[in-house]
Amino acid sequence: MPQLRKDPIVSRWVIISTERARRPASYIDPTSYNTDPKTCTFCNDKTSTEVLTYERVRVVKSGNPFFTTAQELTLRNQGLHQSCHSHGSHEVVIECPEHIANMADLPVSQIKSVFKTYALRMWHHHNDESIKYVLAYKNYGVAAGSRNIGHARSQIMAIPVLPARVLDKIHGAKLYFDFHERSLFLDLVRQELKDGSRVIIESENFVAFSPFAARFPFEVWVMPKPKRQYYDYVHGIEGLETELAGVMKELLLKYKIGLNDPAYNYVIQSAPFGSAQQEAYCWHIEVLPRLTRTAGFERGTGFYINPIPPEMSAKFLREVKV
Numbered sequence: 635m636p637q638l639r640k641d642p643i644v645s646r647w648v649i650i651s652t653e654r655a656r657r658p659a660s661y662i663d664p665t666s667y668n669t670d671p672k673t674c675t676f677c678n679d680k681t682s683t684e685v686l687t688y689e690r691v692r693v694v695k696s697g698n699p700f701f702t703t704a705q706e707l708t709l710r711n712q713g714l715h716q717s718c719h720s721h722g723s724h725e726v727v728i729e730c731p732e733h734i735a736n737m738a739d740l741p742v743s744q745i746k747s748v749f750k751t752y753a754l755r756m757w758h759h760h761n762d763e764s765i766k767y768v769l770a771y772k773n774y775g776v777a778a779g780s781r782n783i784g785h786a787r788s789q790i791m792a793i794p795v796l797p798a799r800v801l802d803k804i805h806g807a808k809l810y811f812d813f814h815e816r817s818l819f820l821d822l823v824r825q826e827l828k829d830g831s832r833v834i835i836e837s838e839n840f841v842a843f844s845p846f847a848a849r850f851p852f853e854v855w856v857m858p859k860p861k862r863q864y865y866d867y868v869h870g871i872e873g874l875e876t877e878l879a880g881v882m883k884e885l886l887l888k889y890k891i892g893l894n895d896p897a898y899n900y901v902i903q904s905a906p907f908g909s910a911q912q913e914a915y916c917w918h919i920e921v922l923p924r925l926t927r928t929a930g931f932e933r934g935t936g937f938y939i940n941p942i943p944p945e946m947s948a949k950f951l952r953e954v955k956v
């Protein structure tokens with residue numbers, strides 16, 4: 635019998651449909667990519683505008699940006715409609731000089747530099763009052779929205795409005811805090827650690843677990859343990875960069891080995907700078923392999939149908955040796 639489960643942060647329901655479950659190992663979506671550095675855009679890039687180089691990680695302006703500072707931010711009202719120029723910044727983080735496609739194959743020291751680079755760019759953009767949010771994220775593989783370039787990279791968007799998804803999470807965290815006078819994220823991590831059935835990796839300060847109401851097979855959230863919880867990513871990872879890189883490498887290697895190198899996205903869910911009630915929220919990373927497609931039901935309801943219970947996803951990933 636399928637089960638409905640509710641996400642405690644955004645109150646979104648998902649359907650865990652075990653009837654449709656296949657064995658985890660049968661989810662195979664190999665990622666193909668360009669293996670020739672001679673034809674790689676980023677190995678041969680001489681023209682991009684560089685904004686930062688940090689320990690072999692290069693940040694450049696996107697050649698095809700969604701957000702630019704070409705115009706000042708001005709809101710326009712047309713009756714009940716509102717619009718503005720897409721004021722902001724769209725940057726590409728080239729994660730290593732070598733032609734390596736998957737972050738899983740980079741050394742921990744290089745992954746550490748990538749995660750530190752996100753923090754440096756977030757902190758840079760926080761000085762601009764017209765920027766309301768900075769999202770660092772990765773698309774790996776064509777099924778995850780990436781082009782077939784084959785060079786490890788991620789993106790940073792500094793945008794002039796707060797995304798609805800961030801607002802939903804902050805709203806859910808605030809409601810919980812107002813009622814319980816405790817952080818929802820603190821309670822969530824404590825419960826996951828105590829239960830253990832959805833935990834995949836545990837380090838001194840982090841836990842990687844598949845959430846109770848996971849939308850997708852093998853969806854994983856990486857979150858700091860209670861003693862190191864902090865509302866924003868920039869301050870939250872200070873001193874923990876190498877440990878976080880180690881957890882991410884282990885998780886991405888488990889995907890690569892156990893799921894045959896699937897496409898995936900990850901997104902860093904930090905609170906906006908200057909958030910009120912900071913103790914209610916905690917930054918975290920959502921890691922989302924792209925193994926299933928959404929259809930009409932998801933689009934019509936906002937529900938997701940996940941054919942693998944997160945406990946099964948977690949057990950499978952725990953047992954993948956890296």
Ligand SMILES: [Zn+2]
Binds near residue numbers: 671677
């Ligand atoms: Zn390359």
